[in-house]
Amino acid sequence: MQAFAGLCRESFAMVKKRNIVTIIIFAALIFGMAVAFFVTPDQHRSQAERRLLARPPQFSTESMISRTFMVDFEAYMQDQFPWRERFRTFNALTRRYALRQRDHNGYYYVAGHLSQMEFPLNSQAVAQNAAFLAGLSRHFFEGMNVFYAVIPDKNYFLAPQHSFLSLDYEAMLAIVHARLGHHTYIDLFDVMSLNDFYRTDIHWRQETIFPVAEALAQAMGVELPPRERFAEQRLYPFYGSFHGHAALPVAPDELIYLTSPYTEQAIVHILEEQNRELVFTRVAGVYLPELFGGMDSYDVFLAGAQALVTVEIPNASTDRELIIFRDSFGSSIAPLLLGGYRKITLVDIRYLPSRILPEFIDFGEQDILFLYNTTLLNRPDLLR
Numbered sequence: 001m002q003a004f005a006g007l008c009r010e011s012f013a014m015v016k017k018r019n020i021v022t023i024i025i026f027a028a029l030i031f032g033m034a035v036a037f038f039v040t041p042d043q044h045r046s047q048a049e050r051r052l053l054a055r056p057p058q059f060s061t062e063s064m065i066s067r068t069f070m071v072d073f074e075a076y077m078q079d080q081f082p083w084r085e086r087f088r089t090f091n092a093l094t095r096r097y098a099l100r101q102r103d104h105n106g107y108y109y110v111a112g113h114l115s116q117m118e119f120p121l122n123s124q125a126v127a128q129n130a131a132f133l134a135g136l137s138r139h140f141f142e143g144m145n146v147f148y149a150v151i152p153d154k155n156y157f158l159a160p161q162h163s164f165l166s167l168d169y170e171a172m173l174a175i176v177h178a179r180l181g182h183h184t185y186i187d188l189f190d191v192m193s194l195n196d197f198y199r200t201d202i203h204w205r206q207e208t209i210f211p212v213a214e215a216l217a218q219a220m221g222v223e224l225p226p227r228e229r230f231a232e233q234r235l236y237p238f239y240g241s242f243h244g245h246a247a248l249p250v251a252p253d254e255l256i257y258l259t260s261p262y263t264e265q266a267i268v269h270i271l272e273e274q275n276r277e278l279v280f281t282r283v284a285g286v287y288l289p290e291l292f293g294g295m296d297s298y299d300v301f302l303a304g305a306q307a308l309v310t311v312e313i314p315n316a317s318t319d320r321e322l323i324i325f326r327d328s329f330g331s332s333i334a335p336l337l338l339g340g341y342r343k344i345t346l347v348d349i350r351y352l353p354s355r356i357l358p359e360f361i362d363f364g365e366q367d368i369l370f371l372y373n374t375t376l377l378n379r380p381d382l383l384r
Contacts, residue, residue, distance in 0.1 A: 042055065042056070054072070054075045054078070057069055057072035085247075088247040089247050089248070089249060091104075091247070092104055092246060092247040092248050093248070093249075096109070096248065102164070103117060103164070104246065104247075105245070107242060107245055107246035108164060108246075109246065109248055109250065110158060110162045110164075111158060111161075111162065111194070112199055113154065113158060113194065113197065113199045114199065114200050114240070114242035114243060114246050114248065114250055115154045115155055115158050115159075115164075115242065116155075116202070116242060116245070117155065117159070117164055117165050117166070118153060118155055118166065118167055118374070118375055118378060119165035119166055119167060120165075120167070120168075121167045121168045121171055121172055121378065122378050122379070122380065123171070123175060124380065125377070125378055125379055125380035125381075126172050126175045126176065126377050126378060127175050127178075127179065128380055128381075129372070129376075129377050129380075129382070129383055130175060130176045130178070130179035130180055130377070131179050132383050133148070133179070133180060133325065133370050133383070134179045134180055136325070136349075136354055137180075137183065137368070140357065140358070140363050141363065141368050144363070144364075144365070144366065144367070144368055145184075145220070145367045145368065146183040146184070146367075146368040146369075146370075147183060147184045147185075147186055147216075147219060147220055147367065147368065147369045147370070148176070148180050148183050148184070148185055148186070148369070148370035148371075149185070149186040149187075149188050149216065149369070149370070149371050150172075150173060150176060150188065150189075150372065150373070150374060150377065151188055151192075151204070151329050151371065151372065151373035151374065152169065152188065152189050152192060152373075152374055153167075153202065153373055153374045153375045154194065154197045154202065155167070156169055156189070156374070157192075157193060157194035157197075158194060167374060167378060169189070169374065172374060172377065172378070176377070180370070183370075184219060186215060186216055186219040186220075187215075188212055188215060191211045191212055191215050192204075192209075192211075192212060195208060196208045196209055196212075198238065198240050198253045198255075199240075199250065199251075199253055200238070200239060200240035200241075200242050200243035200250055200252060200253050201238075201240020201241055201242055201243070201253065201298070202240070202241060202242065202373075202375070203240070203298055203328065203329060203332070204329060204332065204333075205253075205256065206256065206257055206258055206301070206332040206333075206335075206336070207232060207256040207257075207258060209332070209333060209336070210227050210230075210336060212333065213333060213336035213337055216333070216337065216369070217337060217340050220322070220340075220367050220369070222318070222320060222337075222340030222341065223339070223340055224336065224337065224339045224340050225260060225262070225339040229260050229261070229339075230258040230259065230260045230336075231258065231259050231260070232256050232257075232258060233256065233257050233258075233259055233287070233289070234254055234255070234256050235254070235255040235256075235257075235289060235292045235297070235300065236252070236254045236255070237252030237253070237254070238252055238253040238254060238255035238292075238297050239252050239253075239297070240253060240298075241296070255292065255297060255298075255300065257287050257289075257300060257301065257332075257335075258335065258336065259287070260335075260338070260339070262313055262335075262338035262339050263285070263286040263287065263335050263338060264285075265313060265314060266285060266286050266311050266312065266313055266335075266338060267282065267311070267312045267313075267314065268282065268283050268284075268285055268286055268302065268303075268309065268310070268311050268312075269281060269282050269283070269309070269310045270283055270303055270306045270308070270309050271306070271307050271308035271309075271352070271360060272306075278360075280310070280360075283303055286301075286302060286311060286335045286338075287300055287301065287302075287335075288300055288302075288303055291303070291304070298328065298331070298332075301331035301332040301335070302331040302332075302334065302335075302346065303331075304328070304331065305328060305348065305351065306346070306348065306351070307347075307348055307351035307352035308345070308346070308347055308348070308352055308360055308361075309345070309346040310343065310344075310345050310346075311334060311335075311338065311343065311344045311345075311346075312342065312343045313338055313341075313342050313343070316341075316342035318340065318341065318342050319342055320340065320341050320342060320367065321341060321342060321343040321344070321345070321365070321366040321367070322337065322340075322341045322343070322344045322345070322366060322367045322368075322369060323344075323345045323346075323347060323361065323363075323366045323367070323368050323369070324344065324345070324346050324347065324369045324371055325347050325348075325349060325368070325369070325370045325371065325372075326346055326347070326348060326369075326371045326372065327348065327350070327371075327372050327373055327376045329371065329372075329373050330346050330348075330371050331346070333371070334346055341367075345361060345366075347361075349383050349384055350382050350383060350384070353384050354383075354384065
């Protein structure tokens, strides 16, 4: 009996010692993380997530009373947490491989591609966007050649085959045709494939979409230089937007852009604000490789998100002009169309109100192309 009591006391002492050690380790971990948080310099932006990170909130009596200080401080701590990117990757890997979750925050990885689920179809948003474009046409393009094309997103080729939720693309096109069907439709769904997209990004790869450019050119009645006239320029590594948001350690892409005599001689201007006025500023060219590795490496194509861009070819063999109302996909397709047009103007009415377009564009004999991807068409209140 005494031996049993001694054994119990010894076991209790071991458990107590183990608990003390656990508490010490846990306290040291918490203390170490706290020290790391305060001594680690704040990061200005997240390259992976392509966004600015929260900064320390300013303390005031008013912010304490309204509780906005604590909300902002919590966001600051989450954004500036030490080794944040490593924890995000660990979390994503745990959910995918340990918990066997097929997607995380709407992002999934299948068939070598990262993608984001787009579901359900927002019929009201699609109708709103298509009607807005139809209104532009009635207001500005009466009597002009107007074309429209819809770019399928990556999910069109991935989601149904791997049992992920996706849009009802037939219903979407029916809504678009109902508003824009009096113009010439150019079908891109049948000339594209999954291979046309970057594995880690939403966008299409310029080096693979020459059939898209040919389909557009044929419908609009222009002739493009053959694919052989274009030379490939390579940039590596390219981490697309899905790579950072999904936080999975997927191998990067290679960004390839195509140069030709037309892209080399092109004169490019972008509309930007200077001294509270919108003015055209000349940039280096169609491609800006110096932007590779920045917040968004896709900005290599025509300086990325810009409200208005003009690309002109001196001494062109044609006088035809094209105006593309576009999203970010238009930046990489436009250079392939330069052989068929003397001037291409790219308009992004997410950033420039359409009502002031006549201040910068003289509408007349140009061809008009509405070129938008399905993801944008499914979002409300973007076009203005």
